[in-house]
Amino acid sequence: MYDTLIQMLDATVRVSAPLILAALAGLFSERAGIVDISLEGKILGSAFAAAAASAVFGSAWIGLVFGIIASVALALIHGFACITHRGDHIVSGVAINTIVAGMTVTLGLHWFHLGGQTPALSGDQRFLAITLPFAHAMQDVPVIGQIYSNLISGHNILVYLAFIMVPVTYWIVYKTRFGLRLRAVGENPHAVDTAGISVTWLRYRAVMVCGVLCGVAGAYLSTAHNAGFLKNMSAGQGYMALAALIFGKWRPVPVMFACLLFGFLNAVAVRLQGVIIPGLGEVPVQAIESLPYVLTILLLAGFIGKAVGPKAVGRPYVKERA
Amino acid sequence: MKGVFLASVTALAMSATLAHAATDKPAVVYDQAGKYDKSFNEGVYNGVLKYEKDTGQKIREFEPKNEAQVEQGLRRLAQRGYSPIIAVGYSMSAATEKVAKDFPNIHFSIIDSVIKLPNVQSIVFKEQEGSFLVGALAAMKSKTNTVGFIGAIDVPLIRKFSCGYKQGVKYIAPKDKVIVNFVGSTGAAFSNPTQGSELAKSQFSQGADVIFAAAGGTGIGVYQAAADAGKYAIGVDSDQNYLHPGVMLTSMVKRVDQAAYNVYKSAAAGGWKPGVVTLGLADNGVTWALDKYNQKLITPEMKAKMKAIRKDIIDGKIKVHDYSVDNSCNM
Numbered sequence: 001m002y003d004t005l006i007q008m009l010d011a012t013v014r015v016s017a018p019l020i021l022a023a024l025a026g027l028f029s030e031r032a033g034i035v036d037i038s039l040e041g042k043i044l045g046s047a048f049a050a051a052a053a054s055a056v057f058g059s060a061w062i063g064l065v066f067g068i069i070a071s072v073a074l075a076l077i078h079g080f081a082c083i084t085h086r087g088d089h090i091v092s093g094v095a096i097n098t099i100v101a102g103m104t105v106t107l108g109l110h111w112f113h114l115g116g117q118t119p120a121l122s123g124d125q126r127f128l129a130i131t132l133p134f135a136h137a138m139q140d141v142p143v144i145g146q147i148y149s150n151l152i153s154g155h156n157i158l159v160y161l162a163f164i165m166v167p168v169t170y171w172i173v174y175k176t177r178f179g180l181r182l183r184a185v186g187e188n189p190h191a192v193d194t195a196g197i198s199v200t201w202l203r204y205r206a207v208m209v210c211g212v213l214c215g216v217a218g219a220y221l222s223t224a225h226n227a228g229f230l231k232n233m234s235a236g237q238g239y240m241a242l243a244a245l246i247f248g249k250w251r252p253v254p255v256m257f258a259c260l261l262f263g264f265l266n267a268v269a270v271r272l273q274g275v276i277i278p279g280l281g282e283v284p285v286q287a288i289e290s291l292p293y294v295l296t297i298l299l300l301a302g303f304i305g306k307a308v309g310p311k312a313v314g315r316p317y318v319k320e321r322a
Numbered sequence: 323m324k325g326v327f328l329a330s331v332t333a334l335a336m337s338a339t340l341a342h343a344a345t346d347k348p349a350v351v352y353d354q355a356g357k358y359d360k361s362f363n364e365g366v367y368n369g370v371l372k373y374e375k376d377t378g379q380k381i382r383e384f385e386p387k388n389e390a391q392v393e394q395g396l397r398r399l400a401q402r403g404y405s406p407i408i409a410v411g412y413s414m415s416a417a418t419e420k421v422a423k424d425f426p427n428i429h430f431s432i433i434d435s436v437i438k439l440p441n442v443q444s445i446v447f448k449e450q451e452g453s454f455l456v457g458a459l460a461a462m463k464s465k466t467n468t469v470g471f472i473g474a475i476d477v478p479l480i481r482k483f484s485c486g487y488k489q490g491v492k493y494i495a496p497k498d499k500v501i502v503n504f505v506g507s508t509g510a511a512f513s514n515p516t517q518g519s520e521l522a523k524s525q526f527s528q529g530a531d532v533i534f535a536a537a538g539g540t541g542i543g544v545y546q547a548a549a550d551a552g553k554y555a556i557g558v559d560s561d562q563n564y565l566h567p568g569v570m571l572t573s574m575v576k577r578v579d580q581a582a583y584n585v586y587k588s589a590a591a592g593g594w595k596p597g598v599v600t601l602g603l604a605d606n607g608v609t610w611a612l613d614k615y616n617q618k619l620i621t622p623e624m625k626a627k628m629k630a631i632r633k634d635i636i637d638g639k640i641k642v643h644d645y646s647v648d649n650s651c652n653m
Contacts, residue, residue: 007527011520106387113358120542120565226515227546230539235514270517270524273503285476285504 006150008267013155014225016263017162018043018217022241023248023255024169025213029075030250031173032206033186035314037093038078039214040238041100046071046218048104051118051229052111054125060223063125067223068215074100075211076204083203086316097238105231118222118229127156127224158220165213169252182206186310189317199317217241243296246307265292348373348586349382349404351395353411356385361538361559362578366410366433369582381586393417400425406443406589408433408582412479413509418442429594431585433578434479436598444598445581449479450486451635452574452608453534454642456556457490458631459572459610460532461498462624463554468499470530472521472544474511474537476504478646483536483558483574485651486642493631493640501525505540515543522547522555532556532571545569554619563615571619573611580606604636 022039029036049070054063074096081092105116112118132153138145173179181202185192189199221237222229240262248255269288276282300307350370357367370381382404384395392414399407400421406429409418415435422430422442429441436444460469471487473480488500503521505511518540522533526547533548534556535541541558542565548555549569557563557573564570581601588594601607610628612620634640645651 004527007524011523015516015520102388109356109358114360116356117359117539117542120546221516226519226543228515228542230513230515230542232510232513233515235510235516266520270503270520273521286507289506 002146004271006146008264008271010151010154011267011270012260012263013151013159014263015266016259017155017159018220018225018237019241019244019259019262020162020256021158021165021213021217021220022238023244023259024165024252025210025217026242026245027169027173027250027252027255028182028206028213029210030245030313031186031310032182032203033189033310033312033315033317034079034082034203034207034210035089035093036078036207036210037090037242038074038096038238039210039241040234040236041093041097042071042074042211042214043218043221043238044097044104044232044234045074045100046215047222047233048100048108048118048218048229050215050219051121051222052108054121054223055112055119055228058125060121060125060127060219063223064216064219067219068212071215071218072208072211075207075214079204079207082316083200083207086318089314101232104229108229108231116231121223121227125223126227127158127220129154129156130160156220156224158216158224161216162220163256166252166256173252178205183310186312189312193317193319203317214238240292243293246309247296247300249307250309261295262292265295347382347402347404348379348406348408348589349384349399350408350582351384351386351392351399351410351414353392353413354386354388355538357383360562360565362576363410365560365576365578366408366582367579369579370586372579373583373586377586377590379590393421396421396430397424400428403428405429406431406585406594408585410578411435429589429596431594433581440596443585443594443596445585446598446600447576447607448600448602448642448644449482449574449576449608450489450642450644451603452576452610453483453486453536454490454493454635454640455603455610455628455632456534456572456574457487458494459490459620459624459628460487460534460554460556461491461494462627463571463619464495464498464530464532466529466531467495467497468501468529468531470501470522470525470533471503472518472525472533472535472537472540473502473504474540475507475509478649480504480536481645481649481651483534485645487534488651489642490631499529501528501530505537512538512540514540515546518543519547523551526551526553534558534574536574557611561611561613563611563613567615568618570616572616575609575611577601577607577609603632 026036026039046067050063050067053066054060078092081087082089108116135149135153139149185199185202193199244258247258272288352363355363357363386392386395409432412435418430418432419437422439426441431443433445471484473484484502491498491500505514505517522544532554535544536558545555545566549566554571556571559576561575562573
């Protein structure tokens with residue numbers, strides 16, 4: 001029983017890592033007033049770029065760099081449409097998602113002739129699990145030993161990076177000058193502008209940070225958690241991250257817990273399949289699959305109270321009206 | 323006189339085109355995975371290549387890049403008089419049915435789906451028989467008396483695989499446990515290696531040491547998880563043993579290459595017929611893969627046993643239940 005719980009928590013950590021990265025990416029963007037539904041597209045684009053570069057150059061790190069470049073480029077397109085041209089954020093986001101879904105497969109077909117996939121990655125082309133010091137020695141210590149050696153140790157470096165990013169994001173958003181301005185520009189851009197700070201440049205920086213984090217999330221999917229790119233492999237994780245962002249009320253630590261909850265529900269869903277619950281019979285896979293979404297609606301509707309986003313989110317900033 | 327002459331020339335020309343249409347212009351439309359998918363479509367492509375090599379005749383190929391192009395592609399080929407046209411995969415059945423109705427003189431062959439039209443040939447496979455074989459092999463290899471199955475979607479086609487697999491396992495070891503999981507309920511379940519690897523890890527932790535994945539691209543995640551955990555996996559559709567030598571116990575192969583080859587061959591000989599063609603073990607339509615990548619995993623006794631089971635199924639001594647007949651897997 002205890003072993004099963006540890007295994008489920010272990011799966012939770014693996015599954016929530018990309019969600020945390022993407023949700024934090026969304027946090028930077030939305031706190032600055034840019035709605036980002038294109039998290040999904042950026043993850044997918046980065047997953048492809050990372051896997052392709054890793055396959056060609058033989059290094060997961062080079063893959064990561066290319067993943068981040070691809071994701072930042074997409075973020076800048078989003079920024080160009082929404083900030084410079086004051087376009088609708090949702091329309092631009094959906095456009096990016098659609099373009100990436102098609103482009104990754106088309107480029108993949110052209111480059112690798114594998115039906116839109118990249119070659120399978122192995123060895124240095126992937127981020128492999130790291131065994132923390134003393135993990136084997138600690139194995140036999142009751143309770144703590146299991147937690148340390150199985151749950152905390154044995155993940156790849158991007159998982160640790162995802163969890164480190166939570167306090168880092170907290171510090172940036174709440175304790176630095178950039179963070180203060182970031183929050184201000186999402187609440188009241190006019191005030192920021194009056195103070196002589198460029199709203200445009202601030203928002204561009206926010207979407208670039210968003211791009212970097214999404215890039216890491218995408219590289220995690222294709223070069224760490226899996227071994228290669230497959231079409232549409234992001235499978236809605238960007239949208240899950242967006243839900244977690246709203247769920248966590250745009251604050252880093254609650255957002256992390258929301259992601260962990262989604263990850264845990266996924267781990268439970270995987271275990272629960274085919275299990276016969278007394279009185280109910282076998283739980284159908286569709287019911288389990290929809291659990292995270294149903295729970296989000298239920299919790300949002302009844303338990304966590306109103307989720308109020310940044311005031312100026314989704315509204316293009318116009319300096320003055322003639 | 324002139325009129326009669328013209329008319330007869332036109333008639334001649336027309337009959338010539340018709341004759342051409344029926345035999346000389348073969349074509350194929352792959353599904354969106356493309357002809358290099360290492361699996362289902364690539365199987366058909368290999369059949370196409372073989373036919374081109376054997377006869378020197380060129381086969382017109384079309385690879386749709388999205389859903390909408392499937393019907394456009396079929397329609398354009400039909401308009402230009404290509405026949406027979408092979409439609410690869412059950413996802414094309416709606417488009418094929420529509421186009422086939424509009425072009426009653428063109429012959430269509432669809433793989434993995436049944437369309438009841440006078441100009442459509444439906445080629446289906448007895449997946450349950452091949453799955454029975456790999457199930458038996460999985461039970462022979464398993465040391466934990468627990469094996470796993472991971473399917474993409476909970477639909478009758480995939481249930482055919484899981485039901486046959488279960489029967490094969492129980493034939494060898496009636497007390498063995500079979501863990502059955504499905505990835506999801508939409509088309510995305512065929513390309514979600516992340517979920518595939520999570521499901522595989524879960525099954526391994528529940529004691530499974532051999533997993534059969536009938537889930538398209540999702541299988542890649544399952545095989546990777548098996549390689550990382552030092553367990554065994556079984557591939558599907560085409561021979562995937564080479565993906566992870568030493569990890570892939572075998573593959574349940576559907577000989578779509580042969581099916582495609584035979585369509586063109588029979589059409590060239592004028593023997594193309596509409597209706598349902600069912601390919602099983604007896605026709606070598608389905609089989610288990612044994613090659614240099616997995617031969618170290620298979621002992622001579624296992625090989626002999628597999629041969630015996632195969633023979634018994636063909637002779638009818640072992641009856642493999644087909645899930646799609648009554649939508650249940652009661653054995």
